[in-house]
Amino acid sequence: MFKKDIPPSNRSKVKSSVQRGLRQRFLDTYPGFEPYIEEVLPKKAQLDAVKLYISPFPFLHFLFQAMHSPERTTLYTIDSTPLFYQPMDGPPIPHLKLVHAYPEAVPTVQIDRGAIRFVLSGAALMAPGLTSAGGQLPEKEHEIKAGEVVAVKAEGKDTVCLIGVLKAGTEEIKEKGKGVVMDEGHYLGDGLWRMSLD
Amino acid sequence: MAEVAQVAPLESQARDVLYCGICTLPPEYCEFGGTAKKCEEWLKDNHLEAYQALYSEEALTSNLSSLSVSARERAAKDAAKKEAKAAAAEARDAERKAASKVQIKRVERNKRKHVTVITGLDIYGLENKKLAKELGKKFATGSSMTRSAAGTEEITVQGDVSEDVKEWLLEVYGKEIPEANIELVEDKKKKSSS
Numbered sequence: 001m002f003k004k005d006i007p008p009s010n011r012s013k014v015k016s017s018v019q020r021g022l023r024q025r026f027l028d029t030y031p032g033f034e035p036y037i038e039e040v041l042p043k044k045a046q047l048d049a050v051k052l053y054i055s056p057f058p059f060l061h062f063l064f065q066a067m068h069s070p071e072r073t074t075l076y077t078i079d080s081t082p083l084f085y086q087p088m089d090g091p092p093i094p095h096l097k098l099v100h101a102y103p104e105a106v107p108t109v110q111i112d113r114g115a116i117r118f119v120l121s122g123a124a125l126m127a128p129g130l131t132s133a134g135g136q137l138p139e140k141e142h143e144i145k146a147g148e149v150v151a152v153k154a155e156g157k158d159t160v161c162l163i164g165v166l167k168a169g170t171e172e173i174k175e176k177g178k179g180v181v182m183d184e185g186h187y188l189g190d191g192l193w194r195m196s197l198d
Numbered sequence: 199m200a201e202v203a204q205v206a207p208l209e210s211q212a213r214d215v216l217y218c219g220i221c222t223l224p225p226e227y228c229e230f231g232g233t234a235k236k237c238e239e240w241l242k243d244n245h246l247e248a249y250q251a252l253y254s255e256e257a258l259t260s261n262l263s264s265l266s267v268s269a270r271e272r273a274a275k276d277a278a279k280k281e282a283k284a285a286a287a288e289a290r291d292a293e294r295k296a297a298s299k300v301q302i303k304r305v306e307r308n309k310r311k312h313v314t315v316i317t318g319l320d321i322y323g324l325e326n327k328k329l330a331k332e333l334g335k336k337f338a339t340g341s342s343m344t345r346s347a348a349g350t351e352e353i354t355v356q357g358d359v360s361e362d363v364k365e366w367l368l369e370v371y372g373k374e375i376p377e378a379n380i381e382l383v384e385d386k387k388k389k390s391s392s
Contacts (some may be wrong), residue, residue, distance in 0.1 A: 157226045158226065159226065159227070188227055189222070189231060
């Protein structure tokens with residue numbers, strides 16, 4: 001999703017009423033952030049919205065800024081700290097820096113070592129990386145359904161390397177053991193990660 | 199008081215993650231970034247403890263043992279390719295930087311009035327829009343980022359400030375831009391002393 005570099009674009013202040021709504025939406029999606037929300041998103045803080053234009057031709061990005069591209073995504077920040085991004089019609093997804101700071105707040109799955117290099121070059125996440133010996137999926141009671149957001153960490157590493165929306169539920173993955181699990185996510189070293197916000 | 203006591207433990211919950219100064223990833227992922235060697239050195243110089251934990255013998259062997267031989271070979275090949283690519287990109291970038299010129303052009307607008315047009319700054323990783331604002335503040339004139347007909351970005355500063363711009367650039371961004379790469383151009387028909 002963010003394979004290309006993202007050109008710097010304008011930021012605008014978020015209305016406080018909208019900010020309240022976003023905060024609620026964020027909490028509803030990630031109950032795990034409940035204990036930290038005052039820290040992550042203080043009530044008084046001014047949230048900034050940065051529009052992300054993901055154009056197929058980076059050198060023409062100024063043309064695309066004017067158009068309403070279907071993949072309109074907004075990144076929300078406080079000062080120059082990225083918090084989460086939200087596609088036009090999807091759930092808010094926390095930025096990896098935020099996930100790194102609060103690793104327990106988002107449900108996590110694990111991939112094996114062999115899959116890391118593919119993930120970090122922006123490939124879709126495939127089921128075998130999760131079902132093999134180095135991978136980890138939650139138990140049946142803590143099943144994660146398709147369409148929910150998960151963080152993906154790697155075998156032998158502490159920090160999360162990918163986050164995105166699951167395309168298949170964890171039980172389904174265990175059953176099938178192949179196919180695409182996550183189409184496009186936000187991974188370490190992608191355009192969103194490298195984007196400078198000051 | 200009670201509130202203060204409540205806030206204190208909360209703050210400690212945010213984990214402070216170390217990021218590599220070279221590739222910006224957490225150090226444990228440096229090996230996948232393409233600049234593995236540099237990252238390793240950086241970590242050694244700046245965070246010795248983390249370096250020892252990450253690049254110790256045991257850690258390296260346990261990393262390797264979890265993969266099959268063929269997968270390891272493929273990964274190594276891939277890493278080498280990536281590294282070569284990153285090195286090539288860096289070399290190209292450096293070359294481009296050395297070859298490119300920052301042009302400060304004085305354009306005659308109206309007999310005695312001039313504007314100063316600055317091009318070629320984006321190659322040095324500077325943001326035209328922000329710089330334009332800075333220049334406007336510095337010289338107390340109008341200054342904006344404009345797009346020329348060819349589609350390239352340039353900064354237009356009102357008034358003839360070309361000498362001052364050059365001085366200011368060298369003062370503030372002297373590290374990035376060598377003086378030889380800044381050239382002053384006069385863009386007009388008649389010649390007159392500035």
